[in-house]
Structures are given as structure tokens and as C-alpha cells.
Amino acid sequence: MVTKPVVCLAHRDKVPETPVVYTDLSLNLIYEMLKEAVLGACDFSSMVRGKTVFIKPNLVRPNPTQLPAVTTDPRVVMGMIRLAQEMGAAKVQVGENPGFQYNSRAAFEDWGVRETLEKMGAEIIYLDEDTPVEVSNPTGRVMMKMKLPQSVLQADCFINIPKMKTHMHALVTLGIKNLHGLVFDESRLMFHRNDIAQKIVDIYRVAKPHLTVIDGLWAMEGQAPLSGGVIPDMNLLAAGTDTVAVDSVCSELMMIAPEEVDAIRIAGWEGLGVNNLEEINITGADPKPIQKRFKRPVLSGSGVYPNLLCIEGGSCKGCLSAMRHALDKLNRDGLLEKIPPFTIYVGVPMPNVKNLQNSVGDIWIYGNCAVNVMQQDGIREKHPHFIYGCAPHIFDLYALLKKTYLDAKPTRQG
Numbered sequence: 001m002v003t004k005p006v007v008c009l010a011h012r013d014k015v016p017e018t019p020v021v022y023t024d025l026s027l028n029l030i031y032e033m034l035k036e037a038v039l040g041a042c043d044f045s046s047m048v049r050g051k052t053v054f055i056k057p058n059l060v061r062p063n064p065t066q067l068p069a070v071t072t073d074p075r076v077v078m079g080m081i082r083l084a085q086e087m088g089a090a091k092v093q094v095g096e097n098p099g100f101q102y103n104s105r106a107a108f109e110d111w112g113v114r115e116t117l118e119k120m121g122a123e124i125i126y127l128d129e130d131t132p133v134e135v136s137n138p139t140g141r142v143m144m145k146m147k148l149p150q151s152v153l154q155a156d157c158f159i160n161i162p163k164m165k166t167h168m169h170a171l172v173t174l175g176i177k178n179l180h181g182l183v184f185d186e187s188r189l190m191f192h193r194n195d196i197a198q199k200i201v202d203i204y205r206v207a208k209p210h211l212t213v214i215d216g217l218w219a220m221e222g223q224a225p226l227s228g229g230v231i232p233d234m235n236l237l238a239a240g241t242d243t244v245a246v247d248s249v250c251s252e253l254m255m256i257a258p259e260e261v262d263a264i265r266i267a268g269w270e271g272l273g274v275n276n277l278e279e280i281n282i283t284g285a286d287p288k289p290i291q292k293r294f295k296r297p298v299l300s301g302s303g304v305y306p307n308l309l310c311i312e313g314g315s316c317k318g319c320l321s322a323m324r325h326a327l328d329k330l331n332r333d334g335l336l337e338k339i340p341p342f343t344i345y346v347g348v349p350m351p352n353v354k355n356l357q358n359s360v361g362d363i364w365i366y367g368n369c370a371v372n373v374m375q376q377d378g379i380r381e382k383h384p385h386f387i388y389g390c391a392p393h394i395f396d397l398y399a400l401l402k403k404t405y406l407d408a409k410p411t412r413q414g
């Protein structure tokens with residue numbers, strides 16, 4: 001008989017306090033929720049007793065005052081350290097690498113709890129400073145080998161604690177997507193296009209967590225991670241040993257069907273986990289009243305901002321997502337409206353026709369695919385700006401628009 005993977009939900013109608021300002025009141029409540037979810041999902045004592053336990057939160061761009069739901073709630077990580085220690089873990093480590101030239105030391109400081117975690121007895125591991133170990137992935141699809149941090153590979157137990165949120169590029173970021181934080185900067189932007197789902201499934205293939213706990217206390221919707229909307233009352237933790245099953249259940253709770261999420265669909269197709277809700281044993285809290293319709297991210301930059309004419313040729317979501325991230329962040333920072341009307345062309349132009357007519361202001365050509373729009377009569381004379389890359393770095397457009405029109409210092413922090 002095939003045993004169904006268990007995904008255990010812990011939910012409360014109200015969780016007091018916030019991920020930024022809290023006391024023992026919410027710390028104790030969240031610890032109880034965590035215990036419910038984790039012990040309901042696995043034999044946690046056998047998993048951690050006498051072992052080195054590595055915990056990976058998501059610290060993409062900690063910005064606790066503006067975006068308190070972008071990173072894993074520190075209260076969940078504290079609860080997990082306490083639970084692992086109580087269950088006899090020999091050593092607990094907490095490590096992350098947000099990447100994209102934002103170093104882990106800065107991220108842990110900006111998150112605001114490094115000292116607290118150390119006082120609890122956890123060792124902080126800065127994954128960007130960790131020893132890279134080359135791992136081969138003979139059954140992979142795009143990454144046949146990759147460098148992963150030695151600490152994660154050497155840990156006896158790997159616990160994955162992502163934040164529940166939508167994602168401009170991956171639609172949702174849950175357990176599988178959180179593993180992208182394991183690769184070093186040199187390969188962060190590789191396969192950061194439509195093939196990102198194959199890439200993160202390849203990482204999952206070689207670095208499967210023993211346990212995934214989704215932090216859905218405060219969640220994020222829409223243009224996440226950098227400009228999403230906060231959902232402060234999801235009040236959910238979900239745990240399971242099959243990350244694909246955990247992601248499938250959580251995606252469904254966000255009212256995004258698992259088959260819509262490339263990484264979940266592909267991981268199931270590859271036989272790396274269960275993505276069919278009928279074949280998952282959902283235990284703990286009743287999922288029906290928890291389910292919420294999350295706003296989906298919109299990747300297009302066309303018809304959004306009054307001072308931007310954006311023409312999209314044959315573009316994949318690599319360029320679209322990086323471009324829209326930059327525009328949304330400029331808007332969030334109150335800067336976009338100060339830029340004079342301008343035009344962006346993105347994606348492969350249609351051959352043998354004029355692709356860019358009635359442009360407005362300066363022309364920005366975005367991504368390697370768009371370069372041939374230069375062949376069109378009259379474009380060269382307008383001295384367009386180029387942003388190269390496949391896909392360009394998320395912050396390139398942000399930084400260059402700021403530098404060109406606002407002469408302000410760019411920041412890589414969220």
C-alpha cells in the first residue's frame with residue numbers, strides 16, 4: 001500500500017503582535033503552533049536527536065518596517081530552534097544567502113535577530129562565505145552540476161522554512177523556491193528565465209530538505225517579493241517531509257492551483273514528490289476556512305505607469321519580471337513619477353517590420369533579445385540606452401534610471 005505524504009496545518013484565528021514587535025505572548029503561541037504542525041507531520045524527535053540541524057529561512061531582502069512579510073518571521077525560526085533543542089538536537093545552525101550582491105552578514109543584521117538566535121545557542125552560517133562543494137546532478141535537466149554550501153550538505157537534518165508569498169518570477173515562493181538561496185552568486189542569474197523552474201527543481205533533486213515548514217503567519221501577495229502587499233492574518237504554519245506536497249497544499253490555500261506553479265508541476269512530473277492533492281493526507285486544521293485568494297503578480301510593464309510606454313516583443317518572464325521588479329520598486333520608493341516620460345522596448349522584435357513607433361522620450365532597450373530593434377530606421381539616431389543581460393540583473397534598471405534622471409545612489413536592499 002502506498003502511504004500518502006502528510007502535510008499538517010496549524011492555524012489560529014488570531015496571532016497577536018507582529019514579526020517585528022513581539023513578546024513571549026506570541027513567541028509561546030507560535031512555538032505551540034509549530035509543535036502541532038511539526039509533530040503532526042513527522043517523528044521529529046528521531047529526525048533531530050543527537051544530530052546537527054541546519055535551518056534555512058528566507059531572508060531575500062529584509063525590510064522589517066516596510067515589508068514585514070517578505071522574510072521568514074523570526075518568531076518561527078526561534079520556535080524551531082527551541083523545538084529542535086528540546087528534542088535533543090546536538091547542534092542547531094541557521095544559514096541563508098539572499099544573493100544578488102546582498103551579502104548574508106548584512107541580511108542577518110537587517111533581519112534584526114542575529115544576536116537573539118546566537119544567545120539561544122544557534123550558530124549563524126553565512127552561506128555566501130561557506131565552502132562551495134561541487135555536486136553532480138546526473139539526472140538533472142539544466143544544472144548537471146552545481147556548487148552548494150558545505151554546511152548544508154554536511155548537516156544531518158536540513159529544515160527549510162520559507163515565507164508564504166507570491167513571486168513575480170515563480171508565481172509562488174514556498175519550499176522548492178526557497179532552495180534557490182543555496183546556490184552561490186556565480187550561478188544565481190543562470191537560468192533565471194522561463195527555465196528557472198527546471199533549475200530550482202534540479203536544486204531540489206540534490207538538496208532535498210528533511211522537513212519543510214511554511215511560514216504563513218503573515219504572508220505576501222501581488223508584486224512580491226520587493227513590492228508585494230502584506231497579508232497580516234493568514235495565521236498559518238504548514239509542515240511536511242515531502243516539500244512538493246507541502247507546496248501543493250499551500251499553493252491551493254493561496255487559491256493558486258498547484259498545476260499552475262511550474263516548479264510544483266515539474267517536480268511532481270519528475271517523480272520527486274506528490275503534487276496531486278487527492279494523494280496528500282492533510283491533517284491538523286481544516287484547510288477550507290484558511291483558504292484566501294492571493295492577488296497574483298503582474299509581470300507586464302505595459303499600460304501600468306503613466307510616464308512609461310513599454311512595448312513587449314517576444315519576451316520571456318526573465319526580462320519581464322526583472323524589469324517590472326525595478327519599476328515597482330522605483331514606484332514604491334516614490335521615484336518613478338519624477339522620471340520624465342520614457343520608452344522601454346523588451347524582447348525579440350518582429351522581423352522585417354517597424355517594432356517601435358511613436359516612442360515617448362528616451363528609449364531604453366532591455367535585455368539581449370531586444371538588441372535587434374536597433375536595426376529599425378531612426379532608432380539609432382535617438383541614442384537609446386541599453387541594459388544587457390539574459391535576464392539583466394533585477395537592480396540594473398532601477399539603478400540606471402535613478403542615476404540617469406535622479407542622480408541618487410542606488411541601493412540593493414529591498
Ligand code: SF4
Nearest residue numbers: 316318319367369390
Ligand atoms: S534576454 Fe530577456 S527575454 Fe530574452 S531570453 Fe533572456 S531573459 Fe528572456
